[in-house]
Amino acid sequence: MLPLLKKSRGLLLPLLLVLAWEYASRQDAAGAYAFVPLSAIGTALLEMLGNGELLVNLLASLARTSSGLVLGILFGVTLGVMMALSSVANRLIGPLFHSIRQVPMLGWIPLIAMWFGNGEFSKVLIVSLAAFYPMVLNTYQGFSHVERRYREVGQVLVLTPVQQFTQVLLPAALPSIATGVLHALAFAWVTAIGSELFLSSGAGLGNLMMNAEAGSRMEVIVLSVLCIGLLGYLMTLLFTRLSRHLLRWRNLR
C-alpha cells in the first residue's frame, strides 16, 4: 500500500487541480463556460476518439515534431562538431550563428510563411530550427570539453582520426549531446504546436484548437491542451529512460 502511494504521489497535484476545476465549473454559468465540466470534456474525448479526429490531429503533430527533430538533430550535431573541432569553422560560423539564435522562434514564422507558404514544409522547417539551436550549442560544448587526458590515450594507442572520433570524442561528448536532445525535444514539440496555431492549414493539435476556438468549443480546446501536455511529458520520460540506458557507464553516485 505504502509503495503504491509513494509511486503515485506525482498524481496528487493534478488530481487536486481537477477537483478545483470541477468545483469552479459548478459555480455559475460563466464558470461553466470558462471551466467546462469534466463530463463535457469526457463526452468530447469519446466523440473525437470515435470519429478519429483526435488521432489524426495527434499523429500529424507527432509526425511533424519527429521529422523536424530528426533534421534539427542531424544538422545541429554536424554544425556543433564542425565548430568544436575546427577553429576556422568556429570563427567563420560562430558570430552568425550566435546572432541568428537571438531571434525568437516565433519571430521566424512571418518570414518563413512569406518565403515558403503555410504548408508542411514551413512547419517542419520551424520545428527543425527550434531543435537545431540546442543541438549545436550542446554538441559544441560536449566536443570542446573532452578531457585532454583521454585524447592523449587515443594518441598513445595510435588511433586513426576516425577511431579517435568514434571511440574517444563522440562517447565523451554523448552526455552533453543527450542534454541537447532533451532540450530539442521540448522545443520541437512546443514549436510544432505553435507553428500549427500560426500557419493554420492541414491537421494538427494546434489546428484542432484554432478550429475549436472558432466554433467556441471550449471542451475541445481543453482536451487539446491536455493532450499536448501529456504527450510532451511522455516523450521526455521516454527519452530520459533511453539516455539513462545509453549512458549507463556514468557514475551517478
Next chain:
Amino acid sequence: MNAIAHPAHVHTGALQIRGLNKAYQIEGRDLPVLQNIQLDVRPGEFVSIVGASGCGKSTLLRLIVGLEAEYNGDILLDGQRIAATSLERGIVFQDHRLFPWMTVSQNIALALKNHKLPQAEKDRLVAEHIALVNLAGFENAYPHQLSGGMAQRAAIARALINKPKVLLLDEPLGALDALTRVHLQRELQRIWVQQRCTVIMVTHDIEEALYLGDRVIVMDAHPGRIKHEIRVELPHPRDRASPKLQGYKEQLLEELVGH
C-alpha cells in the same frame, strides 16, 4: 610494426637519450624543463626515476612515449629517433585513464584496434592479459565500478597487450593506498619478470624505486637534470625486507635530502 607477431625479446628495447633539452614557452620566454639529459637503458632493464616535483621526470616520460614531439637532442629506441607515439611504447599514467564509457575488456581491446589479427586471437589476448593482472571476473565492469587498484591493473593490461618494447610508468601507484600499493608493487615485479620489457618508472616512493629498479636515477629540479644514479645489485624477485635494500635506501635518502 606488428609488435605482437614478434614478441619483445630482451635484445630489443634499448633506449638512448643524448643531450636532451626541453623548454616550455611561458609568455614568450623559454623555461627550461630538462637540461642535457644523458641516459642509456639496456634492453629489459628496469629503471626508476625519483626526484623533487618540478624536476621534469613526467615530461621525460611524455617525451619518450611521444606525446611531446618537440625537443632538442636525441631520444633513440633501438637506434630510431622518437618523433610520435607508437605501439612499441606503452604508458601507464597515475590516473588510470580508462575510458569510462567502455568496460574493462573493451578498454584493453582498444589497444589492439589497429592490429590485423583475427578477432578470436584478439579475444584470446585480452582474456590472457586480464588474467595476467588478476582481473578475471571483471571483464564487463565499467571503470567506475572498480577500486583504484583494480582500475590501475586494467590500465597496466592495456599498456602491456601490445607487447611494447618499452613500458613507461608515470607514478602508476601514486594514487593508491599503502596496502594496495605494496601489493601492486609485487604484482609489477612478477609481471616484469615474466615479460622482461624495458621499463622506466617515475615515482615519489623511494622504497618502490629500489624494490623494483635495477637502477635508480635521481633527478634535480630547475632545470630538470640527472644528479646521481644508484645501481641496485640484487636479483629479482626481491625481498622487501632485505638489509641490502635498507642500505641502498639510506644512501638514496642521503642523496635526496642530505648533503
